[in-house]
Amino acid sequence: MKTLVLADHDNKVLKDATLAVVTAAAKLGEVHILVAGTNCELVADHAAKVAGVSLVLLAEDPAYEHELAENVAPLIVNLMADRDAFLAPATSTGKNVAPRVAALLDVMQVSDILSVEGPDTFTRPIYAGNAIATVQSSDAKKVITVRGTAFEKAAREGGNAQVEKIGTTGDAGLSNFVGAELSKSERPELTSAKVIVSGGRALQNGENFHALIEPLADKLKAAVGASRAAVDAGYVPNDYQVGQTGKIVAPEVYIAIGISGAIQHLAGMKDSKTIIAINKDEDAPIFQVADIGLVGDLFKVVPELTEKLPG
Amino acid sequence: MKILVPVKRVIDYNVKPRVKPDGTGVDLANVKMSMNPFDEIAVEEAIRLKEKGAATEIVAVSIGPAKAQETLRTALAMGADRAILIQTDDEVEPLAVAKLLKAVADEEQPGLVILGKQAIDDDSNQTGQMLAAMMGRPQGTFASKVELSGDTVTVTREVDGGLETVSLKTPAIVTTDLRLNEPRYASLPNIMKAKSKPLAQKTPADYGVDTAPRLKTLKVAEPPKRSAGVKVADVDELIAKLTNLGVVA
Numbered sequence: 001m002k003t004l005v006l007a008d009h010d011n012k013v014l015k016d017a018t019l020a021v022v023t024a025a026a027k028l029g030e031v032h033i034l035v036a037g038t039n040c041e042l043v044a045d046h047a048a049k050v051a052g053v054s055l056v057l058l059a060e061d062p063a064y065e066h067e068l069a070e071n072v073a074p075l076i077v078n079l080m081a082d083r084d085a086f087l088a089p090a091t092s093t094g095k096n097v098a099p100r101v102a103a104l105l106d107v108m109q110v111s112d113i114l115s116v117e118g119p120d121t122f123t124r125p126i127y128a129g130n131a132i133a134t135v136q137s138s139d140a141k142k143v144i145t146v147r148g149t150a151f152e153k154a155a156r157e158g159g160n161a162q163v164e165k166i167g168t169t170g171d172a173g174l175s176n177f178v179g180a181e182l183s184k185s186e187r188p189e190l191t192s193a194k195v196i197v198s199g200g201r202a203l204q205n206g207e208n209f210h211a212l213i214e215p216l217a218d219k220l221k222a223a224v225g226a227s228r229a230a231v232d233a234g235y236v237p238n239d240y241q242v243g244q245t246g247k248i249v250a251p252e253v254y255i256a257i258g259i260s261g262a263i264q265h266l267a268g269m270k271d272s273k274t275i276i277a278i279n280k281d282e283d284a285p286i287f288q289v290a291d292i293g294l295v296g297d298l299f300k301v302v303p304e305l306t307e308k309l310p311g
Numbered sequence: 312m313k314i315l316v317p318v319k320r321v322i323d324y325n326v327k328p329r330v331k332p333d334g335t336g337v338d339l340a341n342v343k344m345s346m347n348p349f350d351e352i353a354v355e356e357a358i359r360l361k362e363k364g365a366a367t368e369i370v371a372v373s374i375g376p377a378k379a380q381e382t383l384r385t386a387l388a389m390g391a392d393r394a395i396l397i398q399t400d401d402e403v404e405p406l407a408v409a410k411l412l413k414a415v416a417d418e419e420q421p422g423l424v425i426l427g428k429q430a431i432d433d434d435s436n437q438t439g440q441m442l443a444a445m446m447g448r449p450q451g452t453f454a455s456k457v458e459l460s461g462d463t464v465t466v467t468r469e470v471d472g473g474l475e476t477v478s479l480k481t482p483a484i485v486t487t488d489l490r491l492n493e494p495r496y497a498s499l500p501n502i503m504k505a506k507s508k509p510l511a512q513k514t515p516a517d518y519g520v521d522t523a524p525r526l527k528t529l530k531v532a533e534p535p536k537r538s539a540g541v542k543v544a545d546v547d548e549l550i551a552k553l554t555n556l557g558v559v560a
Contacts, residue, residue, distance in 0.1 A: 068477070069440065070449050092470040096452050099405070099440035108406040108525035111435045121529065126433050127328040131337055134530040174449035178465065178476040191471075195558055220558060228489070238455065238490060239473045244434070245489055247471070253558050263327065270537055274556055276549070291540035292552050304546045309559060 001029030001119060004057075004079055006072075006088040006097065007047055011037045011065065014046040016192045017089035019153035021146045025087045026052045026154070027116040028142075033057065033161075034079060036064040036072050036168075044163045051158035061168035066177040067093050073100040074169040080105060085142040090248075094145050102143035109143040110135060114150040128244040129267035148191060149250035149271055183239050185224075190242065193223035195253045198242055198269070201229035202258025202279070202298060209235040212298065213257060216306045225249065225269075227259045243268035258298045261286030278302065312422035312459075312481070313368045314357040316391060317412055318350040320375050320382040321432045330533045337432075337531060346382045349427025351389075352487040355494040356457055357425050358390035365459040366423070368392050372415055374408055376400050380510065387505035388497030394510040399522065403515070405433075407522040409441035414518035416446060421482060423464065428453050428486040439486035449479035453488040 003025040008015040018033070025031045032055040033047045044058040057079065063071040076097070080086055086101055088094030090112045102109040113122040114132065121136045122144065190196065197217040203209045209230065217224045225247070226240040242249055244267040254272035259265060261277070261284055269275070270289055277290035280297050287293045294301060322328055323343040331338050346354075360366040371386035372395040373379040383394035397411055416424060429436035443450035451457070451466030455474065458465040465478045469488045497505070515522045543549045553559045 066475075069443075069452075073444065092453060092468070095436050096440065096450070099437035100444040100450065102437065103406065103409060103441035103444035106406070108404050109435070109437050110526065111437060125534070126531070127322070127337055128431060128434065129534055130328045131330045132532050132534050133528050134532075135526045135528050137526055139525050174480055176478045178478050180470075180473065180475040182472040182474075232490065237473060238469045238488075239471060245429075253553075253556060270534075275537070275540075276553075287542075288539050289537040292549065293540065293542045294546070294549050295542060296545075301546055305549065308546060308550055309553075311559075 001085060002083040003028050003031055003085040003087060004076065004083045005031060005033045006076065006086070006094060007033050007035045007043060008089050008091050008093050009035065009037060009040060009043040011040040012042060014043050016153060017091045017148045019050060019156065020148040020151040021087050021089050022050055022052055022154040023151040024113065024116055024146045025085070028085050028119060030054050032083065034059065034076065036067065036075060038062050038065040046156070048161040048163050049157055049159050051155040053159045053161045056161050056163045058163055058165050059168050060165070061170060063171035064168070067097065068175050068177060069097045069100045070172040070174040071169070072097055073104060074172065076101045077104045078169065080141060085144065087144045087146055090145040090147050098143055098145050105141055105143065107139040107141055107143045108137065109145065110137055111145050112147045113144055114147055128264055129270070130263065147248060149248055183237055187217060188221070188223045190223045190225055190247050190249055193251050195220045195222035195255070196225050196242070196249055196251045197222045197255045197257065198225035198227065198259060199230055199235070199257050200227040200259030201233060203230065203235060206235040212302045216302060219306055219309045219311055227262070227265050256286050256290070257302060259286055260284045261289065312366050313370065313419060314360060314366045315416060315419055315421035315424045316350070316353050316357045316369060316371050316386065317424070317426045317438070318354065318371055318373050318382050318386050319347040319427070319430045320344050320373065320379040321347045321430050324348050324431055330531055334530050334532060336528065344378070346385050347427050347430045349429060349487050351494040352489070352491050353425040353427050354386045354389050354391060355492045356487060359492065360459060361390070370395065370419055370421070372397065372412065374399065374403050374411055383510055384505050385497065387508045388502040389495060393508055395513060396510060397513045397515060397518070399515055401522060402524065403522045404524050404526060405435045405437040405441060406525065407520060408438050409445055410520045411515060411518055412438070412442050413445040414520060423459070423481060423483060423485060425485045425487065428488055439484050443484040446482070446484070448482050448484060450484045450486070451477055451479055452486045454485050455488050455490045457485055457491065
């Protein structure tokens, strides 16, 4: 079987999410990576070095700069003429593009897979992760999005794939990129961080969130996350949200502070290796999944923790 | 401009889904059902565009069992003008839903289709993108802001790194994210009024769409359970645990 993996990148760096997709694709067959963008040769070079990749397809066109689905989907559809499975990371880019490809191929996509059970059989979460379905696809070609935390990341070194420049499909003339407000942070990215410190509504406002959560995260060299309640209340921007409708994370250590543990939040972090919860309500649902719990007032406990931590 | 708003009847978001002991699915017998929360946001956005004078008519459409009428009545009570039920007792996958919506859009010629980014039952996050592909039109997915001006719709999208804005030529497809708006509750007079709003009944066959599933569900299981761990008494004990985990040097 020949597979095509969509590289998630910013025209400079190949994002980690792509590496987990390579692992999933390798379980199905030969792995080809598509790098669609503009002035993104560096990304293609990164992709060529990834272990397990046998071919990199480089498609450079200003129409692909922001990965607009209207422009990228026709290119992928052309490439799928002689390939059997298309896999994209379940990131905002992958989730935007893959169903458009699936519809054009008349294929029912398998979203957010957790495992590859066979050439046509996969597991995926439904009902916000409250159930895991095993599904078998009868479509001749497969279109799949892959949950990054469910697969090991392929090694960034060790591969030596050929980079092939391919023709492009140009601008579909339907959509334009206007701009982006991306959060700038020196901290690690949420989805690839080893340690995450997350804050919830109990922090009461944005000032408290910054004053309490961020210094602790800095000491632990951790990424900062938040519950949906904290994001909806405006303490932090949307890209901090961990949960079913936000980011799915699985760090080594997840520290939940002032987070009660709504189902939708647990769905986004319950695969973390160790969960630590700090909450003043000893009956909070978060303690039912936490490996280590501390019942206490976060306004007292968190500053004390930050101060006493070495480093 | 006409706006088409597809809505889905799903398990109420406050209900904890239970996997059937025989592993064939999730138990929906005697469970409270409601409109998919993302679709409520879609209905609300359409109503706001109409209130601003940017839209003239809102058509709600649902694909599902006879009881999906209740979901459509909710949309009508919120402010949609009329409804279409495409009735079927079969489970219809996003690909077939998109085909049915494409057929409805061909008839209705909406300037905008606004729908939830995903349904909270199968969590596929596909229908809007698929519909856009089939219609050959642009898509603004995961919207947190929608502005309509002439034949252009500007959509601010929630993406992994923050926010991104795209401008799309109408007709266009928009899928809603959580922070687009807060849906209104239908007032009692509006609930009464909704009962007399037109609701057309159709079947998938009326649109010539084959809804046979492409995916076969072999098994539905409970996720691996985590069990509660230990409680520590104070910060010093917590730091000792963190040190054991290697988080603290």
